[in-house]
Amino acid sequence: LLYYEGILTEVAECHNIPLRDIYPPTLKKHATGNGRASKEDMVAAAKKRWNIGTYISLNDDIADALCILDWSLGVV
Numbered sequence: 001l002l003y004y005e006g007i008l009t010e011v012a013e014c015h016n017i018p019l020r021d022i023y024p025p026t027l028k029k030h031a032t033g034n035g036r037a038s039k040e041d042m043v044a045a046a047k048k049r050w051n052i053g054t055y056i057s058l059n060d061d062i063a064d065a066l067c068i069l070d071w072s073l074g075v076v
Contacts, residue, residue: 022071030074031067042067 012019025035031045039060046052046063049070058066 020072020075022068027064027067027071030071039063 009019011017028037028042029035031037031049032041034041037045043058043060043063046058046066047054047056050066052058
């Protein structure tokens with residue numbers, strides 16, 4: 001994990017892209033309104049936010065990535 005974090009940091013610095021941390025409770029609160037939301041709640045929030053029908057399967061990692069994207073769009 002640290003290897004990828006180093007690569008990400010290096011690329012961001014080379015392109016003058018600021019990096020920001022987001023803690024899980026902050027992301028959960030942004031996505032669901034509850035800082036202690038479950039993985040299933042996060043998946044449901046991502047599907048609702050990005051208008052993804054029930055026929056498309058999302059795992060919790062993809063849902064988290066979509067929620068981070070949504071959070072970051074509001075930060076910029």
